[in-house]
Amino acid sequence: MDTRLNLTICHPRPSSGQGSNTVVAESLVPTDLPANHVLIKVDRFGYSTNNVTYQALGEVPHFRYFDFHEAPNAPEYGVSPTTHGVTPVWGFGTVVASTLPAIHSGERVYGYFAPTCFIVLSVSPSDVNRYAFTVSRPHLPKDRRPYNQITRCSTDPLYDQSPLVEDLTMLYRPLFWTSFWCEDWLNTSQYRGGASRILISSASAKTAFCLAYLIRKRGDTLDKTSPTRQVVGLTSRKNLEFTKNLGLYDHVLEYDGLENAAVMNEPSQTWIYVDVAGNESLNSRVHSHFSDAKLSLAGTVALGLTNLSPSSKSPSAEKWTRNDFSLQSAPSTFEQFFMPEWLARRRKELSVGEITRMQKHAWSGLMQDCRTWGVVIRRVCGAQNVKRAYEEVVRFGIPPDQGLIWSMWEEDAVNARL
Numbered sequence: 148m149d150t151r152l153n154l155t156i157c158h159p160r161p162s163s164g165q166g167s168n169t170v171v172a173e174s175l176v177p178t179d180l181p182a183n184h185v186l187i188k189v190d191r192f193g194y195s196t197n198n199v200t201y202q203a204l205g206e207v208p209h210f211r212y213f214d215f216h217e218a219p220n221a222p223e224y225g226v227s228p229t230t231h232g233v234t235p236v237w238g239f240g241t242v243v244a245s246t247l248p249a250i251h252s253g254e255r256v257y258g259y260f261a262p263t264c265f266i267v268l269s270v271s272p273s274d275v276n277r278y279a280f281t282v283s284r285p286h287l288p289k290d291r292r293p294y295n296q297i298t299r300c301s302t303d304p305l306y307d308q309s310p311l312v313e314d315l316t317m318l319y320r321p322l323f324w325t326s327f328w329c330e331d332w333l334n335t336s337q338y339r340g341g342a343s344r345i346l347i348s349s350a351s352a353k354t355a356f357c358l359a360y361l362i363r364k365r366g367d368t369l370d371k372t373s374p375t376r377q378v379v380g381l382t383s384r385k386n387l388e389f390t391k392n393l394g395l396y397d398h399v400l401e402y403d404g405l406e407n408a409a410v411m412n413e414p415s416q417t418w419i420y421v422d423v424a425g426n427e428s429l430n431s432r433v434h435s436h437f438s439d440a441k442l443s444l445a446g447t448v449a450l451g452l453t454n455l456s457p458s459s460k461s462p463s464a465e466k467w468t469r470n471d472f473s474l475q476s477a478p479s480t481f482e483q484f485f486m487p488e489w490l491a492r493r494r495k496e497l498s499v500g501e502i503t504r505m506q507k508h509a510w511s512g513l514m515q516d517c518r519t520w521g522v523v524i525r526r527v528c529g530a531q532n533v534k535r536a537y538e539e540v541v542r543f544g545i546p547p548d549q550g551l552i553w554s555m556w557e558e559d560a561v562n563a564r565l
């Protein structure tokens with residue numbers, strides 16, 4: 148491939164009314180980099196339902212995921228920043244050129260990139276330190292900072308250059324930290340005043356089972372005085388075996404018939420329901436069951452929207468838009484967990500050292516434990532192959548036993564130095 152040519156996966160913006168045809172747009176990489184910019188070769192990136200959700204919420208005002216990276220101007224493809232959006236992805240890259248004295252070409256970095264070969268990012272010189280540099284996005288709210296930070300691998304205590312660990316990092320890092328801070332958030336309120344059972348929907352999703360893993364870990368190792376809590380997963384029939392085999396849930400139930408399970412009918416337990424599926428009719432059923440069976444529900448947490456497809460205008464997406472989670476069928480408050488907001492608060496309460504220590508401990512545990520969970524890395528290289536793989540995801544969803552790692556580069560160029 149001509150190294151000045153860029154290839155980017157672009158999706159029509161819902162507001163453009165241009166349908167849903169995904170395009171691999173060609174554009175040119177700038178030869179003259181403006182002052183205070185870096186040019187990064189995006190080597191490879193992870194892809195999971197989380198990215199589908201980013202796309203689905205691309206233009207939703209509370210999230211604005213399409214406002215992180217502009218689509219290129221590629222008139223011959225009918226692509227422009229006003230008609231198309233680019234879905235953010237977490238990946239590893241290499242700095243190819245820099246107009247900041249403190250950032251050098253050849254440096255390995257991890258960050259919130261795009262499905263593209265090259266990305267140009269604006270960085271303020273005052274936002275460069277040994278560990279990270281921060282992309283200038285003054286048009287976005289301040290709490291989006293975690294998305295703007297590009298981690299410098301050479302000083303990252305969590306970095307390991309082995310290709311497998313890089314793959315696991317791209318796959319789990321964005322999801323695991325959500326689960327981690329969500330568990331921290333629940334723990335800060337002693338699980339909403341002492342809940343002993345946690346019910347999690349879309350239990351086969353990585354965000355969901357990492358949460359189950361962390362809830363169990365809190366009781367087993369982190370805080371032995373913490374009361375024992377049981378975690379119950381809800382999943383679809385096709386993902387039941389996978390979810391049971393994870394060994395992270397005390398019980399795994401199919402969506403169908405959840406009302407009849409013995410564990411869902413035991414009195415004198417207080418529950419929290421963590422909704423990762425974002426399926427309205429499931430949520431109605433769950434809340435009706437709690438009410439009918441007279442079970443105590445201390446809280447419902449909206450954590451994900453796995454049921455959302457890129458083009459859906461579902462009522463769940465509308466709720467995220469309005470930031471309003473009160474359901475008529477819900478006997479308790481429906482709270483939304485959005486990691487950047489909670490992390491911003493914890494940064495004020497905890498020292499940087501404390502946060503680093505907590506995270507390092509949790510991450511090294513994850514990197515050991517996740518290898519027994521039956522998630523197999525599936526790599527796809529080359530722009531057209533990635534487009535096909537994306538279209539497969541849209542049609543069939545992501546099987547939970549597949550860890551998708553994609554690169555817009557052909558296989559022999561993925562890690563090539565330019």
Ligand SMILES: NC(=O)c1ccc[n+]([C@@H]2O[C@H](COP(=O)([O-])OP(=O)(O)OC[C@H]3O[C@@H](n4cnc5c(N)ncnc54)[C@H](OP(=O)(O)O)[C@@H]3O)[C@@H](O)[C@H]2O)c1
Pocket residue numbers: 195196197198200201321322325348349350351352353354355381382383386423424449450451452453454455456484485486487543544545546547
């Ligand atoms: N709040 C936050 O800050 C935050 C941060 C990270 C992630 N999340 C959210 O957490 C969710 C899970 O993300 P992930 O990357 O962990 O997921 P993942 O591992 O890719 O999850 C795969 C699972 O999602 C369900 N699923 C996938 N596609 C589906 C479809 N089209 N229809 C119905 N179910 C489908 C299935 O689970 P079942 O069969 O078990 O239902 C499937 O096994 C996403 O919605 C993501 O946005 C939120």
